[in-house]
Amino acid sequence: MPLTLTFQKFLKGLSGKHVLLLVHKAADVDCIASAAVLKNSLNDVQFTIGVPGYLNQHALRLSESMKIKHALNPVISDFAAVIVLDFNTPEMLGLQALELEKFKKPIFIIDHHSKTKDSLDFPNKSIIDPNAVSTTQIVFQILQELKIKVSAGNAVLLSAGIITDSNDLAIADSKTLQTLASLLKICGKTVSEVQAVYEVPQDVSERIASLKSAKRVMLFKAGDFLIALSQVSHFASNAANSLISLGADLVIVGFSDNNGNAKLNARASESFLKKTGIDLEKDILSKLERKFEGTSGGHEGAAGFSGIAKIDELFQESMILIEDFLGSKGFREKIKELKD
Ligand SMILES: [Mn+2]
Incomplete structure (x- = not known):
């Protein structure tokens, strides 16, 4: 029929x-x-x-x-x-x-x-x-x-x-x-x-944030995975998405102001999620709450953290958590910073 x-x-x-x-x-x-x-x-x-x-x-x-x-x-x-x-x-x-x-x-x-x-x-x-x-x-x-x-x-x-x-x-x-x-x-x-x-048109300040985040990127390599960290004060989630489209597997974009208020936005590519089974909220951002005052939220491919901390310290702790996670999943290669 x-x-x-x-x-x-x-x-x-x-x-x-x-x-x-x-x-x-x-x-x-x-x-x-x-x-x-x-x-x-x-x-x-x-x-x-x-x-x-x-x-x-x-x-x-x-x-x-x-x-x-x-x-x-x-x-x-x-x-x-x-x-x-x-x-x-x-x-x-x-x-x-x-x-x-x-x-x-x-x-x-x-x-x-x-x-x-x-x-x-x-x-x-x-x-x-x-x-x-x-x-x-x-x-x-x-x-x-x-x-x-x-x-x-x-x-x-x-x-x-x-x-x-x-x-x-x-x-x-x-x-x-x-x-x-x-x-x-x-x-x-x-x-x-x-x-x-x-398609959602981005206004000029959103595009500036994305381009600035690309210019300021710190890039790390773990095996074939590329991890990108960057700082922008506004539109961090757009910036994180654009670094994923540029080829990063895992991105954390964040910022802390002079009063110590800090925010992080993390994103993972589809293929990174599939290969590693990572849950950004569960495996990385929620664990920042153990060391820093603040709260996290989100899900496997996109998550955020906001609290009181210096951005460098948040980045450092995030990288330790990422390395631990990858190691525990059999991706044993040390994370190396890529300098140009
Ligand atoms: Mn459908």
């Missing part, structure tokens, strides 16, 4: 009703775009786009530039039905997981993530295709099967989901590129014109 028939059947009973298009926590471009396109395309149903928690910065930018209305932390039980988009485990809802698990009215899932043992399972009420690079790719297929015309605006949204979820096309296969080609033809845009719809 063509995948869309099940969806059509599901929609049939919902005409005129209030249905929630529910995306995952830290909503990304793919899920917001999928929700917006379904809302724009299926006119018989009254849709609300619901976001648990918050949108990531690209999704937020997309929702502003494409005027996508959404409700934060919607009351799930208020709706006649729920369409789950771009996830299939309740855990992806964060604090609202239980609310969905308790929801007894109809639920339909459209997703491209592989199922796990924790996946929600509704026979004949899901389209889960792990071969699709993005949920928007599945949504496009649904619209084609339902013979619903894709407007230029919807083509931009569907393309945006494909581009972001394929890691800027790095993992796009021929089918993905064929789909994208048809969508770009409809909206008459190039890939970079679609990216401009969700």
